[in-house]
Amino acid sequence: MVPDATPMSYYGQPILKPPTWKWPIAAYLFTGGLAAGTSLVGAAARLHGDRRLAGAASAATMSAIGVSAGFLIEDLGRRSRFHHMLRVVKITSPMSVGTWIFSIFSSLAGASAVAEIGEKVGVPARVARPVTAVGQVGSALVGPALATYTAVLLADTAVPAWHEARRDLPWVFAGSATASGGAMGILLSTLAPLDPSDGFASGPRRMAVVGAALEVGADEAMHRRLRAVATGDTDKPDIGAAYTSGSPRVLAGAARAASVTGAATVALAGRRDRPRTRLLAAAGALLVLAGAALERFAIFHAGKASTTDPVYTVGPQRLRLVPPARRP
Amino acid sequence: MTIIDRGSDGTDLTLQGIGTPRYDREQRVGFFTDTSICIGCKACEVACKEWNDVPADGLNFLARSYDNTGHLSADTWRHVAFVEQPTTDPESARSGVRWLMSSDVCKHCTSAACLEVCPTGALFRTEFETVVVQQDICNGCGYCVSACPFGVIDQRKGDGRVWKCTLCYDRLRGGQTPACAQACPTQSIQFGPLEQLRERAAARIEALHDQGVDDAQLYGDDPGDGVGGFGAFFLLLDKPEVYGLPPDPVSTTRDLRTMFNAATAAAFGLLGIAAATLLGQRRG
Ligand code: SF4
Numbered sequence: 001m002v003p004d005a006t007p008m009s010y011y012g013q014p015i016l017k018p019p020t021w022k023w024p025i026a027a028y029l030f031t032g033g034l035a036a037g038t039s040l041v042g043a044a045a046r047l048h049g050d051r052r053l054a055g056a057a058s059a060a061t062m063s064a065i066g067v068s069a070g071f072l073i074e075d076l077g078r079r080s081r082f083h084h085m086l087r088v089v090k091i092t093s094p095m096s097v098g099t100w101i102f103s104i105f106s107s108l109a110g111a112s113a114v115a116e117i118g119e120k121v122g123v124p125a126r127v128a129r130p131v132t133a134v135g136q137v138g139s140a141l142v143g144p145a146l147a148t149y150t151a152v153l154l155a156d157t158a159v160p161a162w163h164e165a166r167r168d169l170p171w172v173f174a175g176s177a178t179a180s181g182g183a184m185g186i187l188l189s190t191l192a193p194l195d196p197s198d199g200f201a202s203g204p205r206r207m208a209v210v211g212a213a214l215e216v217g218a219d220e221a222m223h224r225r226l227r228a229v230a231t232g233d234t235d236k237p238d239i240g241a242a243y244t245s246g247s248p249r250v251l252a253g254a255a256r257a258a259s260v261t262g263a264a265t266v267a268l269a270g271r272r273d274r275p276r277t278r279l280l281a282a283a284g285a286l287l288v289l290a291g292a293a294l295e296r297f298a299i300f301h302a303g304k305a306s307t308t309d310p311v312y313t314v315g316p317q318r319l320r321l322v323p324p325a326r327r328p
Numbered sequence: 329m330t331i332i333d334r335g336s337d338g339t340d341l342t343l344q345g346i347g348t349p350r351y352d353r354e355q356r357v358g359f360f361t362d363t364s365i366c367i368g369c370k371a372c373e374v375a376c377k378e379w380n381d382v383p384a385d386g387l388n389f390l391a392r393s394y395d396n397t398g399h400l401s402a403d404t405w406r407h408v409a410f411v412e413q414p415t416t417d418p419e420s421a422r423s424g425v426r427w428l429m430s431s432d433v434c435k436h437c438t439s440a441a442c443l444e445v446c447p448t449g450a451l452f453r454t455e456f457e458t459v460v461v462q463q464d465i466c467n468g469c470g471y472c473v474s475a476c477p478f479g480v481i482d483q484r485k486g487d488g489r490v491w492k493c494t495l496c497y498d499r500l501r502g503g504q505t506p507a508c509a510q511a512c513p514t515q516s517i518q519f520g521p522l523e524q525l526r527e528r529a530a531a532r533i534e535a536l537h538d539q540g541v542d543d544a545q546l547y548g549d550d551p552g553d554g555v556g557g558f559g560a561f562f563l564l565l566d567k568p569e570v571y572g573l574p575p576d577p578v579s580t581t582r583d584l585r586t587m588f589n590a591a592t593a594a595a596f597g598l599l600g601i602a603a604a605t606l607l608g609q610r611r612g
């Protein structure tokens with residue numbers, strides 16, 4: 001006997017194709033945000049005159065952006081054709097816009113890093129320093145775009161758990177990048193301790209705490225919005241259910257826990273960078289970073305899950321056509 | 329080559345879906361798939377594979393009626409769905425089953441999300457207003473796969489690039505009918521200028537409703553729908569989701585402005601927070 005086709009779909013098959021993107025893309029969401037956040041710490045340190053932290057942040061930014069480029073190319077079906085991304089500038093394609101943001105960001109950050117190395121190997125300071133400073137501050141001004149375009153990248157798809165979160169995702173990603181940048185700033189100043197009397201030390205700590213608060217707050221707003229998109233199904237009554245089962249549930253829970261405890265730990269360590277509290281702040285920073293990374297993976301996998309069950313595609317569309325009140 | 333599209337009495341046979349429809353390069357062409365006369369022979373699947381040299385997609389036993397193809401994919405550009413519905417209709421009294429068969433294909437959307445999000449320009453709109461992938465450009469980024477609201481386009485394993493129906497672009501350039509429509513023995517798949525197909529579909533649905541087939545509905549014929557109307561639209565005998573089609577597809581790029589605005593606001597928010605927290609406390 002042939003099983004009945006359920007009214008929701010053709011033999012329960014998904015309507016959509018699951019994203020072809022694999023873990024490197026989720027990882028890139030994190031490393032790209034980290035690069036953006038760290039560039040801001042570096043630029044602020046440069047403006048503040050703390051050349052040691054500025055240099056360390058520049059190196060960290062370059063590492064994060066380099067790893068990001070690796071992740072992006074790794075995920076392509078035809079890696080040798082990665083440069084085809086640069087054939088066009090296409091405003092309707094967030095990936096095209098993002099490619100250009102990424103290119104401008106990495107060029108500026110790269111120029112700054114090269115000039116800084118140049119100064120060490122004998123390029124006159126009057127030539128090298130302006131390039132270092134302009135590149136670093138310039139990349140920091142592009143950084144926020146690098147941190148948030150990825151939200152549009154995910155939202156501009158047919159993937160229900162991403163598209164329906166389109167208003168909140170940019171804020172989640174902005175919070176996540178801010179938290180990551182602050183946390184990286186804490187770790188860098190732990191490795192190369194600042195002068196405790198210098199007020200700047202409090203900057204990355206505050207940035208990490210405020211960033212984590214924004215990340216968690218925007219994440220909560222996003223879950224609420226997804227819960228408001230009904231599917232008409234009893235098991236999975238709304239799109240928010242994509243987050244409350246399977247691996248997204250575990251990842252989202254862990255992300256929330258890590259971000260909250262991390263931020264609390266950093267706050268507990270106090271605002272001043274003192275030897276006594278330095279390790280505590282560093283531990284908090286590591287948790288904040290873990291929270292940001294887990295959050296990206298949670299969103300990534302919730303999106304994938306929302307494509308594999310036709311309920312998330314058909315349900316809201318059917319309710320849109322025939323609102324519940326009008327149903328027999 | 330002479331194209332014979334008039335009957336001996338001078339009637340325009342193309343309006344009946346017979347013969348090679350006349351079209352020119354300025355005209356938008358497409359498919360009208362009338363599932364009410366599909367007999368499930370899969371000639372379209374075979375013709376498509378043959379003409380376009382589409383690789384095999386495995387020998388599967390899916391236990392889904394007579395469908396072992398499953399769904400459209402990188403290696404399946406026409407897919408015939410089989411639905412067996414229990415019925416009390418006296419005409420089907422012996423089997424107790426009503427058969428729904430439908431040959432699915434890329435919709436060649438007016439607002440094609442796949443094309444709009446493609447970052448390399450590999451996906452483009454042809455002179456026939458169809459949507460085609462340029463295989464020498466595609467780098468397999470996969471964006472189009474997530475953007476298509478119908479789950480049509482997909483990445484081919486081992487190849488890395490994405491593939492889907494081209495509406496036989498090569499045949500169109502040669503003035504021919506796409507392979508599937510050419511092979512369809514019942515004219516369930518009709519090819520021609522889209523305007524003409526829409527008129528024909530409107531007449532057909534009216535005739536079916538007159539015959540009392542109340543569930544018959546056109547799917548994708550309305551330029552006012554979420555994707556601006558399909559270039560390849562359908563006549564269905566039940567709700568779209570029964571055939572594995574989304575009931576109210578919307579091109580994701582319709583919300584692009586909302587998304588970019590939200591991202592811009594968030595970017596400035598990020599910059600503001602960073603400035604306030606990092607530069608807020610300047611002390612000597
Ligand atoms: S059905 Fe999908 S693949 Fe075909 S044109 Fe529309 S969006 Fe593109």
Ligand code: SF4
Nearest residue numbers: 446466467469470472
């Ligand atoms: S996979 Fe190919 S066709 Fe699809 S969006 Fe990427 S480059 Fe364009």
